[in-house]
Amino acid sequence: MTIGKVLFAAGALIAAATMPLAAQSGTYRPPRIAGxxxxxxxxxxxxxxxxxxxxxxxxxxxALRDGPYGPVxxxxxxxxxxxxxxxxxxxxxxxxxxxxxxxxxxxxxxxQKNWLALDPEIRCYLPGVxxxxxxxxxxxxxxxxxxxxITYQFAGAVRNIYMKDPGPPxxxxxxxxxxxxxxxxxxxxxxxxxxxxTWFDRAGNYHSDALHVVERYTRTSPDVIAYEATITDPNxxxxxxxxxxxxxxxxxxxxxxxxxxxxxFVEELMYGPYRKKPLGP
Amino acid sequence: MRxxxxxxxxAAAMAALLMSTSVPAAAQSDxxxxxxxxxxxxxxxxxxxxxxxxxxxxxxxxRAQGSPLVLTKEAALKLETQRAAQRERADAPSDxxxxxxxxxxxGSVGAAGNVxxxxxxxxxxxxxxxxxxxxxRASLIVDPADGRVPPMTDAARKRMMGGFxxxxxxxxxxxxxxxxxxxxAYDDPERRPLGERCLLxxxxxxxxxxxxxxxxxxxxxxxxxxxxxxxxTEMVHDARTVRMNAQHLPKxxxxxxxxxxxxxxxxxxxxxxxxxxxKTxxxxxxxxxxxxxxxxxxxxESLLYQFTVDDPKTWTKPWTGExxxxxxxxxxxxxxxxxxxxxxxxILKGARLREKEQAEKGATKE
Numbered sequence: 001m002t003i004g005k006v007l008f009a010a011g012a013l014i015a016a017a018t019m020p021l022a023a024q025s026g027t028y029r030p031p032r033i034a035g036x037x038x039x040x041x042x043x044x045x046x047x048x049x050x051x052x053x054x055x056x057x058x059x060x061x062x063a064l065r066d067g068p069y070g071p072v073x074x075x076x077x078x079x080x081x082x083x084x085x086x087x088x089x090x091x092x093x094x095x096x097x098x099x100x101x102x103x104x105x106x107x108x109x110x111x112q113k114n115w116l117a118l119d120p121e122i123r124c125y126l127p128g129v130x131x132x133x134x135x136x137x138x139x140x141x142x143x144x145x146x147x148x149x150i151t152y153q154f155a156g157a158v159r160n161i162y163m164k165d166p167g168p169p170x171x172x173x174x175x176x177x178x179x180x181x182x183x184x185x186x187x188x189x190x191x192x193x194x195x196x197x198t199w200f201d202r203a204g205n206y207h208s209d210a211l212h213v214v215e216r217y218t219r220t221s222p223d224v225i226a227y228e229a230t231i232t233d234p235n236x237x238x239x240x241x242x243x244x245x246x247x248x249x250x251x252x253x254x255x256x257x258x259x260x261x262x263x264x265f266v267e268e269l270m271y272g273p274y275r276k277k278p279l280g281p
Numbered sequence: 282m283r284x285x286x287x288x289x290x291x292a293a294a295m296a297a298l299l300m301s302t303s304v305p306a307a308a309q310s311d312x313x314x315x316x317x318x319x320x321x322x323x324x325x326x327x328x329x330x331x332x333x334x335x336x337x338x339x340x341x342x343x344r345a346q347g348s349p350l351v352l353t354k355e356a357a358l359k360l361e362t363q364r365a366a367q368r369e370r371a372d373a374p375s376d377x378x379x380x381x382x383x384x385x386x387x388g389s390v391g392a393a394g395n396v397x398x399x400x401x402x403x404x405x406x407x408x409x410x411x412x413x414x415x416x417x418r419a420s421l422i423v424d425p426a427d428g429r430v431p432p433m434t435d436a437a438r439k440r441m442m443g444g445f446x447x448x449x450x451x452x453x454x455x456x457x458x459x460x461x462x463x464x465x466a467y468d469d470p471e472r473r474p475l476g477e478r479c480l481l482x483x484x485x486x487x488x489x490x491x492x493x494x495x496x497x498x499x500x501x502x503x504x505x506x507x508x509x510x511x512x513x514t515e516m517v518h519d520a521r522t523v524r525m526n527a528q529h530l531p532k533x534x535x536x537x538x539x540x541x542x543x544x545x546x547x548x549x550x551x552x553x554x555x556x557x558x559x560k561t562x563x564x565x566x567x568x569x570x571x572x573x574x575x576x577x578x579x580x581x582e583s584l585l586y587q588f589t590v591d592d593p594k595t596w597t598k599p600w601t602g603e604x605x606x607x608x609x610x611x612x613x614x615x616x617x618x619x620x621x622x623x624x625x626x627x628i629l630k631g632a633r634l635r636e637k638e639q640a641e642k643g644a645t646k647e
Binding site: 040124125126140142143144145146147149151156157158160166170171173174175197254256257258259261263264267270271274275276277 | 331470518520535613615620625630633
């Protein structure tokens with residue numbers, strides 16, 4: 001079996017995989033802050049979206065090479081064994097597949113092949129949106145009548161959700177500029193002003209600086225927020241597409257975000273060769 | 282608009298005379314009221330401390346030996362006017378026909394002396410002395426009364442003589458003249474200042490204690506909920522969460538900015554921070570650093586920020602400072618430091634190249 005077959009064999013399975021989460025809200029009425037649902041707290045996804053937004057069967061590693069009888073882990077990740085393998089997922093993309101333009105799909109595949117060199121997560125770069133949401137670490141929402149702010153444990157990323165539109169973003173950024181408003185009981189966040197440097201996942205799914213993300217946060221139970229993100233980027237995709245997933249409240253007593261300043265952890269990767277006495281491979 | 286981050290040059294220490302600016306929008310008021318002011322309140326009844334604040338001030342942490350805490354209005358105005366004039370000179374257009382600087386720099390310390398760094402237009406070091414209780418202050422430190430950080434303990438002095446002395450969270454952007462002579466200063470990334478590594482903003486901007494960095498990017502934002510209060514530092518987007526009415530985590534949980542818990546003392550937010558990493562090293566402190574901060578709204582446009590710093594392993598007694606945080610309408614933009622930190626690699630590469638050249642010349646290795 002070739003690498004390509006492994007990566008895309010699951011495509012047919014996933015059309016029905018994503019659940020219409022917003023529809024599950026039923027008659028639940030969340031507690032209120034200034035008349036709007038209270039989304040305060042520490043939340044985290046529980047899925048495989050950060051490995052690959054699209055449905056996929058398990059594979060031996062993120063970085064693969066062809067072995068004599070099928071794909072095997074690439075040399076730099078062999079030592080990780082099962083820890084480096086990719087868990088399977090039915091996918092979080094509505095309709096199953098991301099609607100790439102043909103030339104953009106070729107670049108996505110190239111990204112995937114060069115994952116170790118190119119994935120910004122590996123270098124602890126700010127994760128962008130929506131990836132910050134489903135990078136498998138918790139984030140905290142601070143909400144009151146006028147403010148909405150999210151701090152992410154991964155890389156200490158932050159987002160100030162402007163509840164009053166400050167106008168067009170003056171400069172592109174990794175996390176974009178977020179402007180929120182309430183659509184009934186759903187917080188809608190319009191995110192623009194992205195640079196082209198973040199990815200959506202470890203599978204090389206990417207975007208250009210024309211990216212526009214619209215997120216919807218709907219609290220459907222005391223411990224669940226239904227999350228959706230609609231992604232538009234005419235440079236890369238043939239049409240807007242949507243991902244959806246639940247955000248779960250972390251249940252641990254005294255749960256809080258801890259330090260994950262990974263900048264320090266990637267210094268050996270990025271600067272190790274320039275030590276006076278390199279530590280070697 | 283605030284100055285956006287420009288990748289560190291490492292050699293971009295700026296001359297002190299650039300440390301001046303024109304009067305900002307949120308100019309400090311001489312009429313700071315602390316007596317009968319009734320702050321706006323949130324639904325939980327506590328004062329609303331929220332907003333964006335510009336911590337820039339020209340009041341230094343310490344003041345000259347023997348000088349008073351309070352500047353006369355005339356003295357303050359004279360110094361502020363001098364700074365403004367310096368700033369105006371620094372902001373003047375440069376001569377397009379000037380010749381190139383000498384190869385390797387002109388030998389002087391700072392940006393003009395080596396490869397060049399920030400033009401004055403990039404800087405935002407503050408333009409006025411901080412005003413507390415209507416007084417123009419000559420130092421942030423109010424205790425000890427002489428406005429000086431107390432003497433270090435003998436043990437701390439010995440520690441500071443060690444090889445990692447420069448790696449402190451308060452190291453300023455100006456601290457590196459660009460050509461350090463300390464042995465091994467360029468051997469490893471871990472030897473470089475925390476700001477240069479994009480681990481923390483320089484000058485203890487994040488704190489705690491959060492200090493003016495006397496350079497740029499002095500904005501902080503506070504978002505307040507009953508259970509947790511978030512204090513964002515513009516530089517390196519460091520967000521500190523103050524857990525209200527909570528207990529400190531066990532000692533094995535360490536944070537670059539410490540573990541902050543808070544409670545209300547009347548209308549003052551009191552934040553107690555411990556559990557620092559042994560790498561934060563505020564002014565050479567140990568991981569036993571203990572900081573108590575007090576945030577009090579003093580007007581619609583300002584907070585009073587007070588801090589007490591204690592570490593018996595570092596200082597012979599605790600010390601306390603205070604200054605006003607003026608509110609601003611400025612927006613905080615993304616300070617993506619690490620993502621554009623080409624300089625750290627180039628600084629190390631440059632050192633390796635220099636060693637190679639020196640070896641080839643048969644010169645003595647450093």
